[in-house]
Amino acid sequence: MPRPRAADFDDKRRQIRAAAALLFAQKGYDRTSVGDIARACAMSKPLVYHYVASKEDLLVAIIADHIEDLTQRVRRAARRAAPEGRLLAVAQALLDGYRQTDALHKIHINELARLPAPAQASLMAVERELVAIFSDALAAAVPELAGSPRLTAVTMSLFGMLNWHCMWFRTDGPMSREAYADLATGLIVAGARDLAARQAPVAAA
Amino acid sequence: MPRPRAADFDDKRRQIRAAAALLFAQKGYDRTSVGDIARACAMSKPLVYHYVASKEDLLVAIIADHIEDLTQRVRRAARRAAPEGRLLAVAQALLDGYRQTDALHKIHINELARLPAPAQASLMAVERELVAIFSDALAAAVPELAGSPRLTAVTMSLFGMLNWHCMWFRTDGPMSREAYADLATGLIVAGARDLAARQAPVAAA
DNA sequence: CCTACCGATCGGTAGG
DNA sequence: CCTACCGATCGGTAGG
Numbered sequence: 538m539p540r541p542r543a544a545d546f547d548d549k550r551r552q553i554r555a556a557a558a559l560l561f562a563q564k565g566y567d568r569t570s571v572g573d574i575a576r577a578c579a580m581s582k583p584l585v586y587h588y589v590a591s592k593e594d595l596l597v598a599i600i601a602d603h604i605e606d607l608t609q610r611v612r613r614a615a616r617r618a619a620p621e622g623r624l625l626a627v628a629q630a631l632l633d634g635y636r637q638t639d640a641l642h643k644i645h646i647n648e649l650a651r652l653p654a655p656a657q658a659s660l661m662a663v664e665r666e667l668v669a670i671f672s673d674a675l676a677a678a679v680p681e682l683a684g685s686p687r688l689t690a691v692t693m694s695l696f697g698m699l700n701w702h703c704m705w706f707r708t709d710g711p712m713s714r715e716a717y718a719d720l721a722t723g724l725i726v727a728g729a730r731d732l733a734a735r736q737a738p739v740a741a742a
Numbered sequence: 743m744p745r746p747r748a749a750d751f752d753d754k755r756r757q758i759r760a761a762a763a764l765l766f767a768q769k770g771y772d773r774t775s776v777g778d779i780a781r782a783c784a785m786s787k788p789l790v791y792h793y794v795a796s797k798e799d800l801l802v803a804i805i806a807d808h809i810e811d812l813t814q815r816v817r818r819a820a821r822r823a824a825p826e827g828r829l830l831a832v833a834q835a836l837l838d839g840y841r842q843t844d845a846l847h848k849i850h851i852n853e854l855a856r857l858p859a860p861a862q863a864s865l866m867a868v869e870r871e872l873v874a875i876f877s878d879a880l881a882a883a884v885p886e887l888a889g890s891p892r893l894t895a896v897t898m899s900l901f902g903m904l905n906w907h908c909m910w911f912r913t914d915g916p917m918s919r920e921a922y923a924d925l926a927t928g929l930i931v932a933g934a935r936d937l938a939a940r941q942a943p944v945a946a947a
Numbered sequence: 948c949c950t951a952c953c954g955a956t957c958g959g960t961a962g963g
Numbered sequence: 964c965c966t967a968c969c970g971a972t973c974g975g976t977a978g979g
Contacts, residue, residue, distance in 0.1 A: 565856050567772035571962065582963085584964060592962070647855045650848070651770050689910075690917055690925055697906025698899045705898045712895055720895055720937070727936030728929030735928075776974060788976075789952060797974065 550588045553578055558599050562640035566596055566648045596648060597656050601663050603641040608667045610634045615670050624674040624726065628718040631699055636714060642703060671695060678726050681733035691732075695725045755793045758783055763804045767845035771801055771853045801853060802861050806868050808846040813872045815839045820875050829879040829931065833923040836904055841919060847908060876900060883931050886938030896937075900930045 556577040560569040571592055575582045589595050614630035615623055635642045649657060672692045676683035682691060698721045706717070761782040765774040776797055780787045794800050819835035820828055840847045854862060877897045881888035887896060903926045911922070 565772070567770065568856075570960080572960090581965060583966095586963070587964080643855070647852060650852045651773075686916055687925065690922060691929070693906065693910045694903045694926060694929055697903040697909075699902075701898065701902025701906060704902075705894075711891055717895060720892065721899060723937055723940075724896070724899055724933030725929060726933075728931075728933035731932030731936075732925070732928055775972075777972085786953065787974090788954090791975070792951070 546588070553580075553585060553588055554595065554599050554602065557595050558640055558644060561596065561599070561648060562643045566592075566644075566651055593652065593656070596644075597652065597660065599641065600645050600649065600660055603638060603645055604660065604663045604667065606638065606641075607631065607634045608663075608670070611667060611670050615674060620677040624671075624678040625719060625722045627670055627674050628695070628699060628722045629715060632702065632714045632718045635703060639703070646700070646703070668692060668696070675725070675729070678722075679729040679733065681736075682729050685733075687732070691725065691729050695721065698724070751793070758785075758790060758793055759800065759804050759807065762800050763845055763849060766801065766804065766853060767848045771797075771849075771856055798857065798861070801849075802857065802865065804846065805850050805854065805865055808843060808850055809865065809868045809872065811843065811846075812836065812839045813868075813875070816872060816875050820879060825882040829876075829883040830924065830927045832875055832879050833900070833904060833927045834920060837907065837919045837923045840908060844908070851905070851908070873897060873901070880930070880934070883927075884934040884938065886941075887934055890938075892937070896930065896934050900926065903929070 553574065557569070557574045560573055560577060563569075564573075571585055572582050574595075575585045578585065611627045611630045611634070614626045618626035649660065652660070672688055675692055675695065676688060682688050699718070702714075702717060702721075706714070712720075758779065762774070762779045765778055765782060768774075769778075776790055777787050779800075780790045783790065816832045816835045816839070819831040823831035854865065857865070877893055880897055880900065881893060887893050904923070907919075907922060907926075911919070917925075
């Protein structure tokens with residue numbers, strides 16, 4: 538009969554993930570050795586391998602945890618908001634989530650491409666709910682978009698704006714994260730309404 | 743007096759950059775050895791170092807070349823288009839540039855963060871002209887935006903949409919690159935006009 | 948004595 | 964849960 542896991546097994550694993558996430562964000566995945574991670578945890582390298590199957594597994598777990606955390610924040614924001622304000626609320630929640638987990642966002646953006654295709658696909662599956670929440674909120678804000686073949690492209694446009702934000706945003710700049718979430722959703726909603734109007738000009742009026 | 747460089751020195755250097763770019767895009771910078779690059783060029787490793795100062799220099803040169811190529815394409819498109827059509831023209835040119843240099847775009851997105859801060863800063867300086875062309879085209883399309891403190895954020899929103907495109911675009915999907923350039927500029931222009939109208943409601947009418 | 952370039956190997960470190 | 968290691972490979976440079 539296999540010996541049961543120590544009571545603090547999951548704690549240790551979390552500690553390793555947190556330490557690894559910091560190092561991956563600072564130096565990049567390939568330049569971080571498992572020995573670096575062990576040192577940061579004051580563990581031996583073999584002990585790290587007691588809690589973690591492989592370095593690659595560790596990266597996948599870190600990114601998956603991050604996406605699940607974002608999804609939870611965004612889902613909560615969507616639930617709380619009225620349909621009219623839902624898109625702004627989820628955009629705010631996403632950018633706010635990036636603020637709190639900025640190292641994790643960096644790992645997600647920079648290291649995902651380094652994973653083999655199956656691991657990437659499984660992470661994209663985890664991301665699907667997050668995308669769906671945004672699609673639904675967009676369709677609620679611009680009803681003409683619901684069921685449109687352009688809904689996907691418009692949703693991804695908004696994701697592009699929000700995810701690219703980290704590339705140019707400065708904390709000491711003139712525009713806060715909240716203001717940018719407001720600007721981005723405003724651009725998308727007004728743009729999508731205009732698009733719908735041009736698609737079906739004077740349908741009913 | 744130093745002997746002049748061989749006549750094909752620049753050709754050889756271009757060959758190395760091209761081979762390295764392919765490998766960096768396929769396997770990532772850190773997982774590509776200088777030996778891999780040498781093998782792809784049918785050269786010895788020391789011979790590669792005759793043409794290249796370091797592996798890191800090679801990465802910087804590849805990204806700088808790429809940004810300069812994109813800037814040239816976009817600048818040409820801007821010159822040819824009338825002011826009203828300029829934003830669409832530069833967006834088309836950028837997405838078309840990504841199609842033709844898709845490996846280079848991947849390197850730019852994925853490997854830039856791995857460079858030391860000074861190298862990143864020098865590449866961002868090279869990028870400045872590209873950003874400026876987009877800002878100017880935006881200000882031409884939405885005159886109310888010219889001189890606005892929001893011009894930067896709106897420009898970066900468009901860059902976000904266009905640069906994020908490679909993350910979800912499928913060649914076999916329902917929407918072409920051209921159609922997406924059209925959609926993205928349409929969203930931005932209509933959104934920016936709406937924004938300006940809300941900023942200064944009924945200024946003159 | 949120059950450059951261009953070779954075969955061989957340097958000191959360190961990677962994941963496991 | 965540690966020290967001690969492995970097969971392999973890294974970026975860069977030696978002498979000639």
